[in-house]
Amino acid sequence: MPSLSFETLSFNKTKTHLTITLLKLFTTKIPLEEVNAISEFTLPNPNAITFEKGTQEKIQLKFSYLLEKYFDSLTTKLTGNPATYIHKNTGIPLIGNVAFGIVYRNSSIIEIKPVTSCNLDCVYCSISEGLSSTKHDFVVELDYLLEELEKILRFVNEPLEIHIGVQGEPFLYADMDLLIEKLQPLELVHTISIDTNGTLLNKERIDRLAKCTKLQLNLSLDAIDSQKAKIIAGTKTYNVEHVKEVIKYASQKLNVIVAPVLTKGFNEDEMDKIIEFIKSLPKQPILGIQNFLHYKTGRKAAQEIPWDEFYALLEKLEKKHDIKLKLSKEDFHIRKIKPLPKPFNEGEVINATIKCPDRFPHSVIAVAKGRNISVPLCEFKKDKKVRVQIVRDKHNVFTGKIV
Numbered sequence: 001m002p003s004l005s006f007e008t009l010s011f012n013k014t015k016t017h018l019t020i021t022l023l024k025l026f027t028t029k030i031p032l033e034e035v036n037a038i039s040e041f042t043l044p045n046p047n048a049i050t051f052e053k054g055t056q057e058k059i060q061l062k063f064s065y066l067l068e069k070y071f072d073s074l075t076t077k078l079t080g081n082p083a084t085y086i087h088k089n090t091g092i093p094l095i096g097n098v099a100f101g102i103v104y105r106n107s108s109i110i111e112i113k114p115v116t117s118c119n120l121d122c123v124y125c126s127i128s129e130g131l132s133s134t135k136h137d138f139v140v141e142l143d144y145l146l147e148e149l150e151k152i153l154r155f156v157n158e159p160l161e162i163h164i165g166v167q168g169e170p171f172l173y174a175d176m177d178l179l180i181e182k183l184q185p186l187e188l189v190h191t192i193s194i195d196t197n198g199t200l201l202n203k204e205r206i207d208r209l210a211k212c213t214k215l216q217l218n219l220s221l222d223a224i225d226s227q228k229a230k231i232i233a234g235t236k237t238y239n240v241e242h243v244k245e246v247i248k249y250a251s252q253k254l255n256v257i258v259a260p261v262l263t264k265g266f267n268e269d270e271m272d273k274i275i276e277f278i279k280s281l282p283k284q285p286i287l288g289i290q291n292f293l294h295y296k297t298g299r300k301a302a303q304e305i306p307w308d309e310f311y312a313l314l315e316k317l318e319k320k321h322d323i324k325l326k327l328s329k330e331d332f333h334i335r336k337i338k339p340l341p342k343p344f345n346e347g348e349v350i351n352a353t354i355k356c357p358d359r360f361p362h363s364v365i366a367v368a369k370g371r372n373i374s375v376p377l378c379e380f381k382k383d384k385k386v387r388v389q390i391v392r393d394k395h396n397v398f399t400g401k402i403v
């Protein structure tokens with residue numbers, strides 16, 4: 001009997017549908033009559049589907065067709081938001097969009113973004129991500145991301161940091177540990193840094209991750225008081241004691257930077273307590289207090305603290321607690337690297353193909369010459385050909401408008 005197995009998919013049969021879970025976080029469902037039209041089927045284990053009749057080849061073809069059709073209705077389990085799975089066969093490149101794939105800013109830190117979405121809802125979130133988000137989500141196939149990254153590494157051919165800085169919580173990506181493991185042996189990669197809220201880590205997972213000696217965890221910690229921490233995280237489920245344990249344990253095994261966001265009216269009086277906690281740890285991580293800033297797409301829960309006031313406060317805290325708090329570019333060894341060629345420039349009008357919705361409503365991603373172009377105010381129609389004028393091309397992140 002023909003049988004299909006999947007590493008990234010799991011199946012569940014209900015009375016009316018075959019429910020499919022992709023990478024634990026995304027889901028879609030196919031009406032049973034459409035699956036039964038291929039042939040009667042059983043689920044021998046959660047990751048496999050066996051059909052009673054047909055050849056392996058034909059079953060594979062027909063089932064792949066159904067998957068592709070219903071992946072168009074993929075949603076994120078946490079929020080119910082629509083999502084797009086970007087894999088090798090989608091024809092969607094990994095360069096050109098800040099939300100997913102690879103972002104190359106001509107610096108020795110290359111960002112990779114395999115997933116969007118977050119299990120918190122922080123009041124200061126610079127991208128308004130989290131449980132209340134209504135944005136479109138993305139998830140990228142691991143092998144595709146690695147293949148494209150290796151092409152970039154060959155192009156750059158000098159030592160680099162890979163920064164996993166996703167629009168959301170990176171450890172929601174089911175393949176995250178595997179991704180880090182696969183980055184570890186890459187010769188040109190000297191550091192793998194990752195920004196995380198720490199909620200999905202535990203001692204066992206940290207032990208596994210600690211085998212990757214190039215890994216650096218950038219962990220959030222915004223308050224010591226548990227009620228304040230819940231308010232800042234935007235969810236009652238946030239448990240700061242767990243995150244403190246994660247910081248304590250991880251800092252003994254890995255390089256750790258703790259990065260509180262100082263947010264006026266929420267946590268000014270928590271900074272002393274955070275510093276005291278950091279100083280009490282058996283191995284002290286770096287502490288990098290950040291200033292809450294207003295971003296175009298971010299939450300504006302508080303007023304910004306002017307920079308001179310912010311630095312004066314850091315200086316006061318540095319003196320009071322005898323700790324270094326002001327981190328500079330030099331601390332992160334950032335340098336310029338050769339620019340990635342741009343296939344088109346601002347002002348140019350090009351032919352492109354619409355491939356999927358973009359993060360915000362009424363915006364789409366169009367594709368041309370191996371790049372994604374965000375096109376706002378455009379109706380989504382898959383594979384529609386359009387004429388687009390490039391209005392922004394900074395760092396190979398493109399925005400266009402329909403002409």
Ligand code: SF4
Pocket residue numbers: 118119120121122124125126127128129130167168169197
């Ligand atoms: S953990 Fe990060 S991505 Fe998630 S809501 Fe908070 S700031 Fe935003």
